[in-house]
Amino acid sequence: MKRANKATITNIIIFIFFILGVLILGLHHEPWADEAQSWLIARDNSYLEIVRDVLKYEGHPLLWYFILRTLILMHFPYDWLFIIPFACACIGAGLFLFKSKFPMIIKIIFPFTYYIFYQYGVVARSYSLVFPILALIAVSYKYRFKRPFLYSLLLILNAGISAQTFVISFILLCFYLFEALKLKTKIKKIKIFSGSLIVLGYMFLTALYLKTPLDCSARHYIHFDYINVMRILYTTAKSWFNLSGDFVGRSLYSITIIIFYTATVKYLCSTTYKKILFLALNFSVIIILTSLYCCAWHCGLVILTYMFSLWILCTKNELKFDKNKLCYIFMCILFFIQVFWSIKSGADDYLGKYSGAAEAAGFIKNNNLTRGKIYGLGFKSVALQPYFPENIYGNYKSGKAYWQWKENAQYSDMEILNNLPETLVFSKEIINSKDNIIKLLTEKQYKKFDFKGSMFAKGYIIEDNSYTIFTKLK
Numbered sequence: 392m393k394r395a396n397k398a399t400i401t402n403i404i405i406f407i408f409f410i411l412g413v414l415i416l417g418l419h420h421e422p423w424a425d426e427a428q429s430w431l432i433a434r435d436n437s438y439l440e441i442v443r444d445v446l447k448y449e450g451h452p453l454l455w456y457f458i459l460r461t462l463i464l465m466h467f468p469y470d471w472l473f474i475i476p477f478a479c480a481c482i483g484a485g486l487f488l489f490k491s492k493f494p495m496i497i498k499i500i501f502p503f504t505y506y507i508f509y510q511y512g513v514v515a516r517s518y519s520l521v522f523p524i525l526a527l528i529a530v531s532y533k534y535r536f537k538r539p540f541l542y543s544l545l546l547i548l549n550a551g552i553s554a555q556t557f558v559i560s561f562i563l564l565c566f567y568l569f570e571a572l573k574l575k576t577k578i579k580k581i582k583i584f585s586g587s588l589i590v591l592g593y594m595f596l597t598a599l600y601l602k603t604p605l606d607c608s609a610r611h612y613i614h615f616d617y618i619n620v621m622r623i624l625y626t627t628a629k630s631w632f633n634l635s636g637d638f639v640g641r642s643l644y645s646i647t648i649i650i651f652y653t654a655t656v657k658y659l660c661s662t663t664y665k666k667i668l669f670l671a672l673n674f675s676v677i678i679i680l681t682s683l684y685c686c687a688w689h690c691g692l693v694i695l696t697y698m699f700s701l702w703i704l705c706t707k708n709e710l711k712f713d714k715n716k717l718c719y720i721f722m723c724i725l726f727f728i729q730v731f732w733s734i735k736s737g738a739d740d741y742l743g744k745y746s747g748a749a750e751a752a753g754f755i756k757n758n759n760l761t762r763g764k765i766y767g768l769g770f771k772s773v774a775l776q777p778y779f780p781e782n783i784y785g786n787y788k789s790g791k792a793y794w795q796w797k798e799n800a801q802y803s804d805m806e807i808l809n810n811l812p813e814t815l816v817f818s819k820e821i822i823n824s825k826d827n828i829i830k831l832l833t834e835k836q837y838k839k840f841d842f843k844g845s846m847f848a849k850g851y852i853i854e855d856n857s858y859t860i861f862t863k864l865k
Contacts (some may be wrong), residue, residue, distance in 0.1 A: 398495060401507070402488040409502050413512040414631040416737050417473030420762065423846060423856050424771035424794075424818070426515045431669070431776055431793035433459035442600050448607050448796040450683075452597050455517035456821030460864035470778040476519035480512030483522030483664055487841045490530045492707040496723060504729035505849055506691030509736050518688060520552045521695055530565070531703040532615050535567060536579060542567070543586030545594050557597065558675045559699075564590055609684075609796040623674075623797060624648065626681045630693035631725055633849065649720055658715035665704045672700050687848035704799060733852030746856040747842030748774030751816065752841060755783070758864055766802065768825065770794045770819030771856065785812060804828060814862040819855040829861075837861040 432445050433456050443458050458475070484502040491498065502508060511519045528545045535542040550560035557730070560828075564587055571583040603610055628644035631651075652673070660666040676696045680689055701710065718865035754773040755761060767775065767784035773794045776783065782792035786802035789795055807815075807828060815824065816834065844856035 392658040395687040399405060401495065402498065404591045406481075406485060406488055406503065406547055409508070410481055411481050412419060412503075412582070412737070413508060414478050416509065416513045417477045420514060420712045421515050421744055421746040421749050421844065422469070422472055422774065422777070423748065423844070424774040426472060426477070427748070427777050428793050429455060429515075429517070429772060430459055430463075430472065432456055433783075434777075435791045435793060436460075436461050443854070445465055445793075447601055447604055448609070450609070450627050450727060451517055451553060452551040452557065452601065453662075454548060455687055458520075458743060472564050473513065476515045478510055479519040479523045480507060483507065484527045486523070486526035486530055490526075491702055492710050493702075494711065494719070497726070500723065500726040500730060503733055504694070505736065506694055506731035508728070508730075508733040509740075510688050510691055510848070513737075513740065514688065516688060517552050518691065520548075524549045524552065524556075525559075525695060525699045525764055527698055532703045535573065535593065536571070536583065539579070539583040539586040546590050546806055550594055550597065551588070553692075553712045555676045555679050555689075555696075557594065557670060557678055559696065560590070561594060562668075562675055566671075568610045572635075574819050577833045604797075606798045607796055608798050609798075621645070623677055623681050624688070626685055627652075627677050627693055630690035630727075651718070654718040654721075655697075657690065658707055658718060659701060659705050659712075661706075661709060669704055672696055687853055710723075729849075732849040736847040739845075739847040739850070739852075743847075744844045744856075745846060746774055747844030748856070749778065750844075751775055751840075751842040751858040751860060752778035754842065754860065755814070755816075758862075760814045760862060760864070763863075765814045765816065766812045767816045767818075768807075768828075769818035769821035771820060772816045772858070774818075774856075775816060775858070784816075814860060814864075817861070832861045838864050 397625070407716055417451060421454070421799055425793060426451075432441060436445055438460060441460065442453055442725055446453060446456070462475075462493070477845040487493075487502060488498055493501070505772055507522060519653070524545065528542075531538065531542055531545060546560040546564055550557045567583070568587055570585075571580055573582075574580055594806060624645035625641050627648050629649060632644045657667050660669050673693070673696050676692055680692065748771075755775070756778070757764070758767065761779065764785045765783050766786040767773070768786075772784070779792075782790055784792075786803070786807065795801070802810075804825065804827060808831060811831070815828070816836075822829070839863070840860045842858045842860070844858070845852045846854040846856050
């Protein structure tokens with residue numbers, strides 16, 4: 392059997408295992424608050440309202456919400472939400488396996504790494520779109536001058552995912568235009584510049600509707616004035632290694648990352664142009680992550696950008712790692728570690744509960760608590776809302792079911808104390824800060840019910856997704 396046929400059969404087997412693994416985990420996954428928030432925004436608003444009224448408070452471009460809105464209008468059920476990241480992961484993994492130039496061992500390992508297999512393959516966030524769209528850009532990259540409008544469309548889609556991918560698209564566009572200036576064919580130049588003008592127009596409109604309003608309660612997450620070298624290094628190290636560690640540990644991780652990226656630039660990027668583009672793509676994403684709110688699920692963008700950069704910039708011969716086997720070995724070690732994270736997090740999600748929201752919502756339904764007045768306290772309380780056809784929380788002043796990151800959008804503690812409802816839903820992240828309300832509920836002999844859930848990341852529990860319901864249930 393020829394080597395090419397063996398490689399194809401290996402890729403098919405790996406792809407089948409990947410599909411089955413992600414599908415099994417998706418079927419057992421309970422959506423948490425961030426997944427519910429996007430769904431509710433898409434459910435309770437028109438396309439125009441999403442862009443005009445909502446996204447400036449969310450800080451995300453429109454693509455994910457428009458996809459959800461379209462599916463909801465087609466009567467796509469919330470219980471099937473996992474299908475979206477599952478499909479995205481399969482498209483990305485398929486393109487990576489069958490179209491990329493990486494060595495076979497990398498092709499076998501990378502799809503099963505933590506961010507691809509679990510975080511973006513199971514959890515339904517906008518970041519699930521990054522892998523397939525970057526893979527599509529990588530596949531079409533060598534045809535970017537022959538098919539400029541297709542390339543422009545992919546840059547627009549990529550810019551519509553998040554702030555980080557927006558920057559990736561902008562950098563790719565700048566280098567694309569620089570290269571186009573050297574072309575001799577006038578017709579090609581016209582097409583390229585026409586497509587690029589459309590991309591720039593889309594980016595300008597995106598920047599306009601995402602301008603953060605003064606009454607946004609999440610403004611404190613943005614800290615552009617606090618960028619420093621150590622935080623940039625720690626963010627990068629956190630993406631490749633563990634979530635935590637003391638100063639010495641994080642410093643060692645950071646030194647290792649500096650060596651790793653230096654070796655990549657020196658030995659895998661063969662020209663000065665490629666080196667500059669690699670650094671521009673990777674460090675722009677890292678700096679944006681450092682400047683904004685950065686959690687475990689955001690860090691995967693660092694690794695995806697790194698692999699995407701190698702995919703588009705390195706030839707097949709360069710990716711054999713002949714000049715730097717140490718870089719190749721180190722990459723394999725890092726990916727093997729992440730495969731362990733996938734197995735651990737996947738097992739925890741399969742055997743445990745990622746969120747207690749579904750069980751808590753079932754409790755409310757089974758006891759007909761929606762007939763009375765219900766208040767939801769804390770952002771994560773939105774995770775119960777998709778299980779009901781409309782908003783159930785009386786303390787949401789807008790009357791819509793999603794959490795509004797707007798000052799005074801929900802009842803204050805004083806308003807709640809002065810007008811106690813029959814049922815209150817507390818998410819665990821805020822219950823310890825509501826002693827005055829808990830004390831009054833205890834005095835009035837409300838019954839207490841707990842619903843456990845935990846957020847798994849890199850094989851560890853990083854957040855409590857549990858809920859406590861206080862009710863006058865008889």
